[in-house]
Amino acid sequence: MNKVKKSFDDYIVYFNEGKLSDVQISKEMGVSRANVCKMRRRWESRESNNLEEHPKVTISEETLNNVLIHASEHSAQSSSIKSQLHMVRNRLGLEFIELFIVI
Numbered sequence: 001m002n003k004v005k006k007s008f009d010d011y012i013v014y015f016n017e018g019k020l021s022d023v024q025i026s027k028e029m030g031v032s033r034a035n036v037c038k039m040r041r042r043w044e045s046r047e048s049n050n051l052e053e054h055p056k057v058t059i060s061e062e063t064l065n066n067v068l069i070h071a072s073e074h075s076a077q078s079s080s081i082k083s084q085l086h087m088v089r090n091r092l093g094l095e096f097i098e099l100f101i102v103i
Helices: 008-017 022-029 033-053 061-100
Strands: none
Touching: 008 022, 008 033, 022 033
16 A cells, blocks of 8 residues: 655645544545644644744834824814815705795
C-alpha cells in the first residue's frame, strides 16, 4: 500500500474551515488522528505567533483629538448647510403656493 504524504497546507484547509473534528479530518485525509493533532498544534502555534508578530495599530492621543476636532467641524458645517437648505426649500414652497393665490 502506497501512502501519499500530505502537506501542511492540506491540513490548513480543514483547520481554517473549522467544521470537522480531528477524527473526521483523519478519516477524510486517510491519515492518523495523532498526525492531525500534531499538525493542528503546529497550525495553532503559527496562528498565535502571527498575532504576536503583528501588533495592533495605535495612534497618539494628539492625533485622535485632531481627527475628532476635524470631524466635529465638518459635522457643524453639515448641520449649517442642512439648515440653510431647509429654509430655502420652505421659501420656495411658499413662493410656489403664492403663485396660485389670487389677491
